[in-house]
Amino acid sequence: MSLATFRGGVHPYDGKELTKDKAITRLMPKGELVFPVSQHIGAPATPVVKKGDAVLMGQIIAEAGGFVSSNIISSVSGTVKAVEPRLTPSGAKVNSIIIENDGQYTPVEGLGTKRDYKNMTKEEIIDAVKAAGIVGLGGAGFPTHVKLMPKDPSKIDYIIVNGAECEPYLTSDYRVMMETPERLVEGLKIMLSLFDNAKGVIAIENNKPEAIEKLTELVKDEEKIEVCPLKTKYPQGGERNMVYAVTGRRLNSRLLPADLGCIVDNVDTVVAIQMAVSETTPLMRRIVTVTGSAVNEPSNFEVKIGSSFAEVIEAAGGLKEGTKKVIAGGPMMGMALSSVDVPMVKTSSAVTAFLVDDVEVCKESPCIRCGRCVDACPSHLMPLMLMDAAEACDDEKFVALNGMECYECGSCAFVCPAHRPLTQGFKQMRQLVAAKRRKK
Amino acid sequence: MDVLSIILTVAVVGAVGLIIGLLLVIAGEKFKVEVDEKEIAVRAELPGNNCGGCGYPGCDGLAAAIAKGEAPVNQCPVGGAPVAEKIAAIMGVEAEAGVKKVAFVHCSGTCEAAKDKGTYFGIQDCRSAAAIPGGGSKSCSYGCKGLGSCVKVCEFDAIHVVDGVAVVDRSKCVACGKCVAVCPNHLIEIIPDTAKYMVACSSQDKGKDVKNACSVGCIGCSLCTRECEYDAIHMNGNVSVIDAEKCVGCGKCAAKCPVKIIKAR
Missing domain, CATH: 1.10.15.40 (Electron transport complex subunit B, putative Fe-S cluster)
Structure with missing residues (x-):
């Protein structure tokens, strides 16, 4: 049988050998930490601390501002220095809570208490996830407790752990699977305990044979859990492609995975669930890969959320002379940074830095209608026609051509022989359309 | 081919044409729309x-x-x-003497004055660039992006991007308002051509941030509003706005402005 996969996609150089074998090291921040109140999809959180307040490690400093929202938790102990707009990795200024780290890491009461999920009710488990401020750590930042509360829990028949890590250069999920597979499996078991009819699938691209082997070994006695190797192809880890590869069900922008009986969570998110439920430890850290041709010592770090990019880059030996580009995230879907004085947020999966700016060296030329972008698009769109709409800022035409089904994977721009800024144009159009819809 | 069939064809086509023509004349009379x-x-x-x-x-x-x-x-x-x-x-009426109006760009952040925080690659259109969080490559997210969406829509060749900022040619501008509608940062306003003083900045940032981003930005000190004897200057958030209807052009605000951004037009 051929390996599970999807139609379309590309095969970029994956660069994973730089950090694949680098064990995760814990990084302790110095100075001030910045916690933007919007690190997730949905309503911004509401700050519950003010300037001058003393906070403890693990304390909630901003409460969810709605159902689809998430708590923000202080990852250090110290004092609140200010609550003011600060630059975030996305480039926008977002209201943020700034905490001066006292270096003591005094925990809030009850932090780290061991619990057994088998003795907890479903509501208690979901409340624990909600209180812990867990969001999808794969990059989108969808609040996890919302995923765990579908309209009809009995209809959920698949819980997919997304270990594809198709984004080039990133190895954070791989290291999590190699170093803490027990946590991952326990986290999945906790999720399975919420859904009686579900089975767990750990989906991993087959360029990570060691991880597949390790997890297969670990779940061989688990009835409801299996490991599903996937074909190595970008963007295999995209939620829609993942669901299609594992179950054959087709998602679109109007459907959530739960509508098709699936719950998809990233590897690191499942570990965060395990820590929140079994160890009463909220989301205060995440695994970050710092890599690329311009990084002196590419590494994998466990970073306290709120630490600055500059500090994390420094810990990886700093940047080489002549660095052209620093990206928050991977080279395909990441966002170029104008400044490294931005905080690590819940969705900051990586820092990649390069000596050559691939965008700068590409000289754009007119579309030759070769159709490669159409072949590559995993959402079955026609990027060349969408680009006409984007260039004219014609949002009606863009929507009519199903432009909102694009999830900005970058495959079209990657294959375009004319080097047209396709994905970027769509990203901007999608923002425009979304802003227009919000106004209505 | 015999001659008869040719004549027949001509006769049939001619007759059809005549009938249709006649019908059109009748329809034209019957369904006539009265036009003033x-x-x-x-x-x-x-x-x-x-x-x-x-x-x-x-x-x-x-x-x-x-x-x-x-x-x-x-x-x-x-x-x-x-x-x-x-x-x-x-x-058959008297024409009122109309005041000539022109477009005015509330930004003067040229390439030299307004610092860049990055290089923008992509679609060369302000509307598109404005969708990026933080708003394009200029440090000031409120200012003119200089990608010329207004230039593209102007049918009178009256607005051009000069040194990174849109500039209106007052002699050619007819105040049609197309540039006003297209500017994603809402920088363009239609003002009377007689207006003497204007604030060429729209930044809502605080004074320190404005200073860091641009050397010709309004720092929102509100000194001008206190100086004006005609109640013609008001603060709109962190930027002062001159009401051209009330302004008499005395120039006191311009003299008082500590950053010298109120300029005579």
């Missing part, structure tokens, strides 16, 4: 740009409105006073 002669005359005087600057759907729309008396005779911003006079003659 004034409307046709007014339409003939209008410039025919169909720019929409008057607020009506094209010149036909305005002509109909003027003929019905719903719109003033000087409604066309493109034609200005000469056209208004001619239309007034048709309509």
Whole structure:
């Protein structure tokens, strides 16, 4: 049988050998930490601390501002220095809570208490996830407790752990699977305990044979859990492609995975669930890969959320002379940074830095209608026609051509022989359309 | 081929043509739409740009409105006073002396004055660039992006991007308002051409951030509002705005402005 996969996609150089074998090291921040109140999809959180307040490690400093929202938790102990707009990795200024780290890491009461999920009710488990401020750590930042509360829990028949890590250069999920597979499996078991009819699938691209082997070994006695190797192809880890590869069900922008009986969570998110439920430890850290041709010592770090990019880059030996580009995230879907004085947020999966700016060296030329972008698009769109709409800022035409089904994977721009800024144009159009819809 | 079939063909086609022609004449008489002669005359005087600057759907729309008396005779911003006079003659009224209006860009952050925080690659259109969180490559997210969306929509060659910022050619601008509608940062305003002083900045940032981003930004100190004796300057958030209707052009605000961004036009 051929390996599970999807139609379309590309095969970029994956660069994973730089950090694949680098064990995760814990990084302790110095100075001030910045916690933007919007690190997730949905309503911004509401700050519950003010300037001058003393906070403890693990304390909630901003409460969810709605159902689809998430708590923000202080990852250090110290004092609140200010609550003011600060630059975030996305480039926008977002209201943020700034905490001066006292270096003591005094925990809030009850932090780290061991619990057994088998003795907890479903509501208690979901409340624990909600209180812990867990969001999808794969990059989108969808609040996890919302995923765990579908309209009809009995209809959920698949819980997919997304270990594809198709984004080039990133190895954070791989290291999590190699170093803490027990946590991952326990986290999945906790999720399975919420859904009686579900089975767990750990989906991993087959360029990570060691991880597949390790997890297969670990779940061989688990009835409801299996490991599903996937074909190595970008963007295999995209939620829609993942669901299609594992179950054959087709998602679109109007459907959530739960509508098709699936719950998809990233590897690191499942570990965060395990820590929140079994160890009463909220989301205060995440695994970050710092890599690329311009990084002196590419590494994998466990970073306290709120630490600055500059500090994390420094810990990886700093940047080489002549660095052209620093990206928050991977080279395909990441966002170029104008400044490294931005905080690590819940969705900051990586820092990649390069000596050559691939965008700068590409000289754009007119579309030759070769159709490669159409072949590559995993959402079955026609990027060349969408680009006409984007260039004219014609949002009606863009929507009519199903432009909102694009999830900005970058495959079209990657294959375009004319080097047209396709994905970027769509990203901007999608923002425009979304802003227009919000106004209505 | 015999001659008869040729004659027959000509006769049939000719007859069909005659019948259709006759029907058309009857239909034309029966379903005639009464058009005001004034409307046709007014339409003939209008410039025919169909720019929409008057607020009506094209010149036909305005002509109909003027003929019905719903719109003033000087409604066309493109034609200005000469056209208004001619239309007034048709309509048999006096043309009011209209004030010439022009577009004004509330930003003066040239490449040199406003610092760049990065290099922008991508679609060369302000609307598109404005969708990026933080708003494009300029440090100031409120200012002119200089990608020329306004230049593209201007049918009168009256606005150009000069040194990274849009500049209006007052002699050519007819105040049709297309650039006003297209600018994603809402920097362009239609003002009377006689306005003497204007604030060429729209930054809502705080003073320190403005200073860091641009050397010609309004720091929102509000000194000018206190200096003005005619109640013509008000603060809109962190930027001062001059009300051209009230401004008498005394220049006291410009003299007082600590960052010298209130300039005589």
